[in-house]
Amino acid sequence: MLHSEAIDPAGVEWTRVDEKYITVKFITGITGWLVTFAILGVPLLLSWTGVWTLPLWLQVLVIGGLVLWAGVDLALVPRRVRAIGYHERADDLLIRRGLLWQRVVAVPYGRMQYVDIEAGPIMRKLGLCTVQLKTASAATDATIPGAVRAEGARLRDELAARGQARLAGL
Amino acid sequence: MTGDSAREAWFDATWTKVHPLSPLVRGWVTIVAIPAAFFAYNWEMWSNLWNAWRSGELVDNVQSNPLPYLIGGGAFLALALLIFIGFTLSWWFTRYKITAEHVMVKSGILVRQHRQARIDRVQAVDLRQPLLARIARLAELRFEVAEGDGTAATLAFLRKREAERLRTEIMDRAAGRLAAPNPRQYDHPAAGTAHSASLNVGNSADSAAISHIPRRSVHEPAETAGPDEAAVPAGAQTPAAVPDRHIARVPIWRLIASMICGPGGVVVVLVVGIYLTYLLLTTALLWFSGEQEASVLMEIGLQPAVGIPILIGAVLGFWGQLTGGWNFTATMTQAGLRLKYGLTTTNTQTVPPGRVQGIQIQQGLLWRPFGWYRVIVTVAGYGLDSRTTLLPVGTAGDVMRLTAEMFPDLRVDRPEQIFMEGLQGSGDHGSFTAVPARAALFDPWVRRRRGFFTTPSALLIRDGRMTRRLTMVPHERIQSAALQQGPLARWRRVATLHIHLPAGPITVLAQNQDLQQIRQLFEQETGYAAVARRLTDRNQWMLPEELAEFEKNVAEAVEKLDDAAAPPAAP
Numbered sequence: 001m002l003h004s005e006a007i008d009p010a011g012v013e014w015t016r017v018d019e020k021y022i023t024v025k026f027i028t029g030i031t032g033w034l035v036t037f038a039i040l041g042v043p044l045l046l047s048w049t050g051v052w053t054l055p056l057w058l059q060v061l062v063i064g065g066l067v068l069w070a071g072v073d074l075a076l077v078p079r080r081v082r083a084i085g086y087h088e089r090a091d092d093l094l095i096r097r098g099l100l101w102q103r104v105v106a107v108p109y110g111r112m113q114y115v116d117i118e119a120g121p122i123m124r125k126l127g128l129c130t131v132q133l134k135t136a137s138a139a140t141d142a143t144i145p146g147a148v149r150a151e152g153a154r155l156r157d158e159l160a161a162r163g164q165a166r167l168a169g170l
Numbered sequence: 171m172t173g174d175s176a177r178e179a180w181f182d183a184t185w186t187k188v189h190p191l192s193p194l195v196r197g198w199v200t201i202v203a204i205p206a207a208f209f210a211y212n213w214e215m216w217s218n219l220w221n222a223w224r225s226g227e228l229v230d231n232v233q234s235n236p237l238p239y240l241i242g243g244g245a246f247l248a249l250a251l252l253i254f255i256g257f258t259l260s261w262w263f264t265r266y267k268i269t270a271e272h273v274m275v276k277s278g279i280l281v282r283q284h285r286q287a288r289i290d291r292v293q294a295v296d297l298r299q300p301l302l303a304r305i306a307r308l309a310e311l312r313f314e315v316a317e318g319d320g321t322a323a324t325l326a327f328l329r330k331r332e333a334e335r336l337r338t339e340i341m342d343r344a345a346g347r348l349a350a351p352n353p354r355q356y357d358h359p360a361a362g363t364a365h366s367a368s369l370n371v372g373n374s375a376d377s378a379a380i381s382h383i384p385r386r387s388v389h390e391p392a393e394t395a396g397p398d399e400a401a402v403p404a405g406a407q408t409p410a411a412v413p414d415r416h417i418a419r420v421p422i423w424r425l426i427a428s429m430i431c432g433p434g435g436v437v438v439v440l441v442v443g444i445y446l447t448y449l450l451l452t453t454a455l456l457w458f459s460g461e462q463e464a465s466v467l468m469e470i471g472l473q474p475a476v477g478i479p480i481l482i483g484a485v486l487g488f489w490g491q492l493t494g495g496w497n498f499t500a501t502m503t504q505a506g507l508r509l510k511y512g513l514t515t516t517n518t519q520t521v522p523p524g525r526v527q528g529i530q531i532q533q534g535l536l537w538r539p540f541g542w543y544r545v546i547v548t549v550a551g552y553g554l555d556s557r558t559t560l561l562p563v564g565t566a567g568d569v570m571r572l573t574a575e576m577f578p579d580l581r582v583d584r585p586e587q588i589f590m591e592g593l594q595g596s597g598d599h600g601s602f603t604a605v606p607a608r609a610a611l612f613d614p615w616v617r618r619r620r621g622f623f624t625t626p627s628a629l630l631i632r633d634g635r636m637t638r639r640l641t642m643v644p645h646e647r648i649q650s651a652a653l654q655q656g657p658l659a660r661w662r663r664v665a666t667l668h669i670h671l672p673a674g675p676i677t678v679l680a681q682n683q684d685l686q687q688i689r690q691l692f693e694q695e696t697g698y699a700a701v702a703r704r705l706t707d708r709n710q711w712m713l714p715e716e717l718a719e720f721e722k723n724v725a726e727a728v729e730k731l732d733d734a735a736a737p738p739a740a741p
């Protein structure tokens with residue numbers, strides 16, 4: 001159960017995505033930061049071996065800043081994952097995300113063109129998947145990352161059925 | 171190569187060939203360019219030949235040693251023959267067929283291509299006439315379809331009259347006015363006669379009457395539905411003729427003046443101004459203090475070459491605006507709004523009002539004294555190209571007439587006043603909202619212009635301080651909606667609503683609005699979006715039981731919409 005934020009519609013109980021998705025985000029996040037450190041480490045390495053000369057304050061600033069940023073970023077991962085939620089209403093699906101920059105999107109079932117389910121290697125290993133809803137608008141950007149695979153399949157069938165029900169009304 | 175048997179399987183007698191001149195019209199550049207290039211690169215040879223011919227040496231030369239001349243002449247003839255064969259083959263293999271449901275085009279000699287577009291999904295039909303086609307009285311037909319990206323099918327080229335006839339027919343059928351115009355040719359001759367009476371009611375969704383659906387009972391018989399619908403009895407061959415109405419014309423002087431006052435003109439004026447001052451400065455320096463300093467300034471200062479790309483860009487931009495607005499006329503026909511424009515290539519484009527997803531009226535800073543506006547639309551399939559311009563530059567009157575035809579009735583008491591408020595007004599004392607003063611910290615400049623207003627049929631959003639924009643979206647057209655809020659916005663209790671439309675030039679954003687109001691708007695718009703599809707999307711080929719189900723759902727949806735519309739919008 002998420003506590004309600006200012007932009008959340010009234011009376012909505014968000015369904016959270018699986019806790020295991022935190023692990024996925026940790027793995028991808030740490031990998032990303034390692035790559036960043038590796039790239040930025042090259043000039044530092046060069047300066048330590050004496051090829052380049054970088055002032056000490058710059059080195060401290062860069063390393064300190066990056067470590068701080070990485071620390072904050074990784075520390076926020078669990079809360080960020082817990083901020084992802086979705087809720088099926090009678091006529092549309094609500095999806096929320098974001099801690100600092102929050103977003104709630106409402107996708108009417110009748111407007112859905114198709115539902116995508118995808119899972120990368122890590123997600124597959126943990127039995128998770130990403131459900132993505134497509135409408136005629138590219139701006140819709142409605143994804144539920146980190147749903148359990150059974151839940152993802154249920155969502156896909158449920159959403160497709162609801163969309164079909166709305167469409168069958170045509 | 172493809173043999174005879176393959177061709178038989180690929181085409182049958184029902185396929186029609188395009189006009190024999192079409193490869194020439196399309197490929198004339200090759201015909202002109204190859205000899206021109208040949209000529210230009212061997213200029214000396216040609217002039218020698220010419221001199222030899224005049225002095226009589228050439229004849230002797232040919233008589234003594236004819237081989238190189240024979241080879242040259244032969245190569246030329248062979249090239250001409252190759253081009254001719256290529257054109258003939260490409261003509262022979264390009265065929266089209268129009269059935270009750272589809273427009274199909276097959277083309278390609280080696281790589282075969284088969285494109286088909288569903289007629290009931292056709293969004294717009296364009297008629298294009300490049301310069302040479304104009305001389306030959308030919309025209310190209312382009313069909314825009316909702317599904318897929320870009321132009322779905324192109325018929326190039328047909329006789330102009332034939333193209334116009336086809337366009338009318340296809341537009342009529344896309345709009346559902348013509349049930350089955352030529353039954354012997356189609357697979358479903360009964361489709362129209364069986365339930366055309368009830369078909370006509372639903373298909374008014376595709377005409378300007380879209381906003382009337384919630385107001386009139388959907389169970390009303392077709393006889394009272396509307397003048398043009400009632401005039402079509404079951405299985406009618408021709409729709410009732412409605413006279414074309416003139417909407418707007420853009421005089422050439424206004425087009426040119428608007429270009430000078432537009433962003434491109436400003437850039438050109440700036441660049442030229444900088445140059446002139448620069449030139450004056452250098453000459454003055456040269457004059458007063460001898461040559462040395464001036465040349466130094468020359469070297470470190472602006473080089474004339476820097477400005478050239480800017481000027482080229484400006485010229486290209488101007489050219490686009492000029493061809494897009496030259497002789498621009500907008501006429502309302504039965505099939506939709508017909509736009510005609512073009513300098514060398516004439517374009518005739520037809521946009522059915524029911525296919526408009528959103529409309530935006532813009533006014534640049536320098537257009538303000540003249541009272542000029544630009545109108546752009548989002549039509550599924552047009553994407554971002556220049557055809558999204560409904561009116562390149564027009565007066566307020568033109569804009570009013572245009573929106574009255576292309577946009578559902580706003581269903582407010584004084585639409586003109588709302589309109590002008592959206593275009594020129596600011597602050598929240600009128601009907602529109604504004605960004606609350608507490609958000610002035612991060613939105614100081616445009617704050618008073620950003621606002622929205624809802625009518626029973628549409629959402630209006632105004633924005634822009636320098637370039638004023640008024641965006642209008644019918645509630646039924648909304649795909650989805652998102653509410654967004656950053657940390658600063660949360661601190662100041664405001665939020666931004668993003669309405670999602672199909673791909674096009676229009677982004678619908680109500681930025682930094684009061685949290686309470688915007689949440690209400692979010693609820694309202696998602697509610698509309700959820701029920702609206704039942705009203706507007708309707709298949710032509712529904713079975714009777716599906717139709718009955720549809721009518722029931724429409725009735726429910728209408729009730730819901732009316733409930734939603736009953737308490738007026740928050741602001």
